[in-house]
Amino acid sequence: MSFDPTLIVEAWPQLMRGLETTVWLFLAVMILCTPLSLLVALARLSRRRWLSRAAGTYVNVIRALPLLVILFFTFYGLPSLGIFVSPFTAALGGMVLVTTAYLAEDLRAGLMAVPRGQFEAADALGLPQARFVRRVLIPQALPIMCGPYFTRAIVTVKATSIASLVAVSELTSASMAKVTETYRAMEYLAFAAVAYILLSALIAVVQAVVQRRVRLP
Template identity: 40%
Template sequence: MLDFLNLAQLYFPYILRGAIVTLELTVLALIGSIVLGLLTAFARMSKQRWLRAAAGTYIELIRATPALLQLFIIYFGLTSFDIRLDPFSAAVLTLGLIGGAYAAEVFRAGIEAVDRGQYEAARSLGMPSPLAMRRIILPQAAVLILPPFTNFVIAMVKDTSLALTIAVPEIMYRSYDAASQSFRSLEIYVMAGIIYVAICLPLSQLAKGLERRRVPR
């Protein structure tokens, strides 16, 4: 135990600094995911067939291919078109594209769960469709999607570990580096796990609390 504490004193602060990068990746990717997810969700519900087809194709392509492959295409593959992104930007873009596909389905399910009659009532009162969506439908849908969206955020935090493969200095990259230096892989990766738990466990409890509030008594 004393040996572990000595090792933690030496390497834990170094790994913990990677948590800042992990959180930065998560926040920026989430912003992109929300914007792209909403646009894709509306496209999926559009009356325009080509919009529905484009949105559906995007979602299925993301779902049908590994996230690591998508990261490599963006970081390495785009260089064929003379597009060179730094590792952090490539990771944010990839996670945002992946998140947008999954967020779109969460948003669509929440919007479609709101009683259609409320939208029709707002339209019958002369409220423009975008205004009805913004003031009537989306606020109610937001309540419904909060629990699954919180779980989505947790998955996003864990998916940032993919950035290790392109040398973004997040938690897993620093853990791998520390394990290579110390030759104490088990202890080092336990430290990384502690940090992930500290980030994700409060979010998990929040998701459970929100889910309980949705269940009628």
């Protein structure tokens, strides 16, 4: 049975709706996770022991759980507690919870790479902690954090495919729906594969542009 591209053309509207959902889910996750992950990373480095321990517990517990288990909890478990959300919201909440934990560790590594002398100089000058973080720590850590950040973004794009298991009609779900309908897997899975590759390539291009900018003197 030969590859038939006309099947993709016929299913184009459905496949594109799935791709659009994938993009929106990815963007929503990254927009929410970026500030949350930075806050968790800073909390992990805090001198307040209770805050550092609380952030560390969150990171370690969430990273110990499979993403699918968390998505099943947000989709199937929350309604049993009287909390009803849409499939998209359930997937978004679960992915934000997991991605924040992993990204926080990525960002923490970048923050810890800043020379210790910068911290000591800030203490000697009596620089307020908030100003030190905003004016010294983050600008110096930014070039280091770019690589891990965009790598996590690519991982997140691919992880959106798991949302198909909690009734989100994203790219993988739309492709598999056509496979079930037509019993033709190659065409639709090839489309999905190319779409994920292009999304990852686009993120890599953005990464290259951002890294050139943040490394400018």
